[in-house]
Amino acid sequence: MTSGAALEVSGVSRAFGGVFAVRDANLSVAPGELRAVIGPNGAGKSTLFGLIGGQLAPDAGSVRLDDVRIDRLPPHRRARLGVGVVFQAARIFPGMTTLENVMAGAHATTHAGFLAAAFRLPSHRREEREIRDRAAECLRRTGIEDWAHRPAEELPLGQQRALQLARALCGRPRLLLLDEPASGLRTAERERLATLVEDLRGDGLTILLVEHDVAFVMRLADRVTVLDLGRVIADGTAAEIRADSRVVGAYLGTAA
């Protein structure tokens, strides 16, 4: 049974202390699609994000990446299968340079272990060069190459967000998960981010964008899924969503 979807979320539920954060959610994202998930605060967006990224396990339902079931796998295994994650919080690695932070992101698709490193085996040197090149490319792409050798904790918020994105890209993901990437950014930074996200979609990357800022996603997303109280209440193109009375009632109406 293959669906042809890059990401298939079926009947997924997750409760915390008896209260459903996500309830019987279904979501199907086609390869190369940029899908936005929107919803008011407490709609279950971040829970859904965690269920796909692996920070949370579902109580029921399944998550499939290219028809491979991933919902019982720990996050590092999902990363190796091609799930790249950008958190809303600045989860950077302090004490490491920006370049090292991004190089750490290559973990998912590289292999050299402790022994190879301890004795500097040729396989390790070769891979290390490749990781460095790849990380430099990701830094360039996200516009933070000037910060490469600065400690990551010295970066301003916007650059830390870009750093997380560069780190995720360095793992060569097939599916990129972005959790409210525009929150807290200034207008110019937001524009740059939008351009970059469009660029990545242009490369054929499948992107799931969880976002509170409706205006930001409406112009970017191919399709939009709307969550409210943990349930999917609508799913369609940006135009369809704007015209949907349930969405307007649950979210857009109160936000306007």
Added chain:
Amino acid sequence: MNRWLLVAAVVVTLALPPLLPERHLGTFVLLGLAATVTAGVSMLMGYAGQVSLGQASFYAIGGYAAGLLTVHGVPTLAGLLAAPVVAAVAAVLLGAPLLRLRGHHLAFATLAMQLILLSLLGRGDWAGGAIGLQGIPTLPVGGDLGYAYLSWAVLAVVLVISRNIVASRAGRGLRAAATSEIAAAAGGVAIGRYRLTVFALSAAFAGLAGGVYAFYLGYLSPGSFPVLLSIEFVVMAVVGGLGTIAGPVVGATVIVLLVQALNTLGTQPGMPGYAPSVLSYAVYALLLVVTVLYLPRGIVPAVTDRLVKERRP
């Protein structure tokens, strides 16, 4: 500049043993071994965010592995090479359950591990019991001077391995996991396996030092590996500076020299019989408090920070 400092350190280290009086040569050997164990502790604490208060266990396991094997006829070189391997295997077996714990819980669990090991060694006739394991052959290195070079060569190997790992894919994974487990896991780092691997690696360092120790002294007893020794390794790592390569050497040197000086002071005529032990306990406590208060990151980071600032006024 750093390179010249390194060259100077190597030259001094190579030149020192023949110049040292016989009675201080032993201190030099033990210092090299202590720094080797501390390098493992420093990697565990500084780069992987784990605390072990039982690191002397692996020092003991390495020592007893080398001692028991060679007493039963295995060649000394094979015994020495087996020491880190046995210690690492023990760490993997013990670490699998222990490393589910974090922070203080892990620290206490490693402390308990050492108490259990000491009790087992003390009761085990196969290991010589409380009297100890005697008649361990010596390595053909040409006496104390040879051991002085051997112990510091072992230290050099361990430091190079540490440096290579820290600046590698595995090292980045470790440092990432120590600061944000969630982000590290999302980047593909298998955190549980990494924690176990670095625990085993630090045990291998301790085990290798323990092997040299066994051949050097030719005799082992549970009393050679008190809990205080484990604490000493932690103090050395913290004083020298966690997360630095030179930290373990500097920390071990400072502590060993200080303890030596206080021992001399404590055994002066007119001092009470308990003076040496009270003074050495007091010095660990005092040094730890002073370091945490005034040099919270340890000696080596404090000095390098100052040097960097001078260059960039």
